[in-house]
Amino acid sequence: MSLPSTSRLLLGPGPSPVSPRVLEALSAPQRSHLDPELVVLLDDIRARLQRVFRASPDSETLAISGTGSSGLEAVVANLTEPGRRALVIVTGYFGDRLAGVLTRYGATVDRLEGEWGRAIDPARVEQALTAKTYDLVGLVHAETSTGVCNPVPEIARLVRAHDALLIVDAVTSLGALPLEVEAWGIDACFSCSQKGLGAPSGLAPVVFSPRALARKVSCRSFYLDLDLLLDYWVRRKYHHTISAPLIYALAEALAEVEDEGLEARWARHRRVHETFVDAVAGLGLALLPPPAERLWSLNTVRVPAGADDAAVRRTLLEQDNIEIGAGLGPLAGQVFRIGLMGTGATTENVSRLVEALGRALNVSRA
Numbered sequence: 397m398s399l400p401s402t403s404r405l406l407l408g409p410g411p412s413p414v415s416p417r418v419l420e421a422l423s424a425p426q427r428s429h430l431d432p433e434l435v436v437l438l439d440d441i442r443a444r445l446q447r448v449f450r451a452s453p454d455s456e457t458l459a460i461s462g463t464g465s466s467g468l469e470a471v472v473a474n475l476t477e478p479g480r481r482a483l484v485i486v487t488g489y490f491g492d493r494l495a496g497v498l499t500r501y502g503a504t505v506d507r508l509e510g511e512w513g514r515a516i517d518p519a520r521v522e523q524a525l526t527a528k529t530y531d532l533v534g535l536v537h538a539e540t541s542t543g544v545c546n547p548v549p550e551i552a553r554l555v556r557a558h559d560a561l562l563i564v565d566a567v568t569s570l571g572a573l574p575l576e577v578e579a580w581g582i583d584a585c586f587s588c589s590q591k592g593l594g595a596p597s598g599l600a601p602v603v604f605s606p607r608a609l610a611r612k613v614s615c616r617s618f619y620l621d622l623d624l625l626l627d628y629w630v631r632r633k634y635h636h637t638i639s640a641p642l643i644y645a646l647a648e649a650l651a652e653v654e655d656e657g658l659e660a661r662w663a664r665h666r667r668v669h670e671t672f673v674d675a676v677a678g679l680g681l682a683l684l685p686p687p688a689e690r691l692w693s694l695n696t697v698r699v700p701a702g703a704d705d706a707a708v709r710r711t712l713l714e715q716d717n718i719e720i721g722a723g724l725g726p727l728a729g730q731v732f733r734i735g736l737m738g739t740g741a742t743t744e745n746v747s748r749l750v751e752a753l754g755r756a757l758n759v760s761r762a
């Protein structure tokens with residue numbers, strides 16, 4: 397058996413690189429899930445998540461044991477029961493996943509389909525909300541399959557005016573771009589540990605607003621039941637054996653976010669994204685979304701004519717030890733997905749990647 401021994405530059409759609417500080421936290425001495433030294437970290441994480449989500453003091457925050465998809469499922473499982481009417485805005489692969497999970501939990505789902513590579517037009521959402529009554533609206537803030545940022549504040553206002561609950565997937569936005577759960581009026585939101593926050597994957601931050609808590613259903617999942625999870629996170633009652641190393645890593649990653657300052661971190665992601673866009677333009681490459689709709693954390697770059705997308709990604713991995721991602725669904729073979737997120741969002745990484753990408757494209761065309 398051999399474990400990886402070299403560090404690889406992770407510039408795909410996630411996971412992002414883990415900082416030395418977080419790596420060190422992972423190897424702190426083991427504690428059990430109810431150890432006094434472990435449970436104080438749960439309090440610390442709840443408080444820090446509330447600040448990072450910019451959520452109200454009356455909201456409930458915690459991290460689900462699982463990846464971003466477990467956060468999605470936890471939000472849905474606690475807010476959906478058969479008969480609930482949901483409108484899901486589908487502008488890419490992850491909007492489709494959200495619609496699918498809502499359907500599995502018994503919601504009657506209408507899909508508002510948008511173009512892959514464009515943000516949804518809020519006027520279309522208003523039309524849909526006026527035409528029919530919904531209990532829930534689902535929206536992906538940062539659509540990782542297309543590199544597009546959806547206009548959450550505008551849509552949140554509409555959803556509130558129509559008295560529905562807004563569920564937001566912030567898997568690729570938390571810690572990387574502006575997200576204001578309370579001020580924007582988001583009711584339930586989920587994310588992951590492994591992207592903007594810079595911890596390894598395995599924990600999924602979630603937040604439920606007071607409005608969402610008031611409309612909670614009787615949860616059919618034992619593992620994801622918010623009441624049982626709060627029994628553990630708040631009242632120290634055994635529910636499941638949470639991973640101590642992942643808790644250490646998330647606590648340290650959140651401390652790192654706050655040491656940098658959340659707004660400074662957003663600004664760094666923006667700056668690095670803009671540097672990246674200029675640098676790839678120098679290689680003759682273009683991004684899929686129009687400038688005003690682009691994510692700062694995840695860039696979808698069109699594969700140029702004549703280039704072999706798989707060969708380019710293989711060359712980057714084998715020659716330069718850099719990982720980038722492939723297109724998903726209808727964008728397979730059409731785009732590279734390049735993540736500059738968490739501690740990976742640096743101008744040095746942009747230079748290293750763009751130089752290597754130029755070489756790999758030349759090899760692929762030769």
Ligand SMILES: Cc1ncc(COP(=O)(O)O)c(C=O)c1O
Nearest residue numbers: 463464465490538540567568588
């Ligand atoms: C927008 C979005 N939602 C949900 C997920 C699912 O997260 P995970 O793969 O951590 O389960 C991802 C994963 O990349 C994502 O980008």
